[in-house]
Amino acid sequence: MAEYGFYHLTRTPLEQALPKLLGRVLAGGGRAMVRVAEPARLEALDAALWTCPDPDWLPHGTPRSGHAALQPIWLTTEDAGPEGAPNGARFLFLLENTQSAQLAAFDRVLDLFDGGDAEAVAKARERWRQAKAAGHALTYWQQGARGWEKKA
Template identity: 40%
Template sequence: MQVDFYHLTATPIERALPRIAERVLESGARLLVVSASETQRGQIDKALWTYAPDSFLPHAQAGGERDDGQPVLIAADCAAANGARHIALIDGEWRDDALAFDRAFHFFDETGIEAARAAWRGLATREGVERRYWKQSEGGRWEQVA
């Protein structure tokens, strides 16, 4: 199980998540996007339609008739109705339920840095969990620093 910590310093989640979602879909996998905030879920829903002029990421918010067929599903919790094996936690809150997935992306900004550090330390003792820490450079590129 791999957990990637993404420290958002230059790019908001609405711009960072679509690129990750693209890569997940290109690999043939599905993604569950989790946020406790209804407002943030709505913002991500919109961003996945509009983040680039030629973009199209098939997705939906959880609770629809065809959740099981969605390549990207946006939800309030970690229940992967779409069968996703990848999860993106976008509200800065770590959830241990993410450990049931093959890969987790944990996004946080400066307001969530202490909680992310606590999650990082907590995962250090978990058997079979590989942790990676990504931070944005001055130019906005992601660099693995741990």
């Protein structure tokens, strides 16, 4: 079972929070797959990761750029296959209320949601219930004054 973490964005937008989390994965020698809901959002996120200041280098690819196996970070609108992420990632980032039927293919799932969006919060609660029923180890993180704070 995957360790499934819910990340409640309350202080910074996704475009600022995501690069720092991805940077931590890369710094630890990991690989990540990032799933978004819409192709237009994928393109915007692709551009944002190339120009983010912190960390200043997040090597990544998309289906359009190809060569998934070479990409430390893979951005996609598609779910992983039964064999896992096309880049061999063990970290799965779920954005924009996306879900995955392949959670067991990952060591860790990070589900980021906007705390200022009531619909996103309600959908995150439903994903929490589903993940708990499936037996995943759940954690809940919320942005605080000093960064991410793990809540009970």
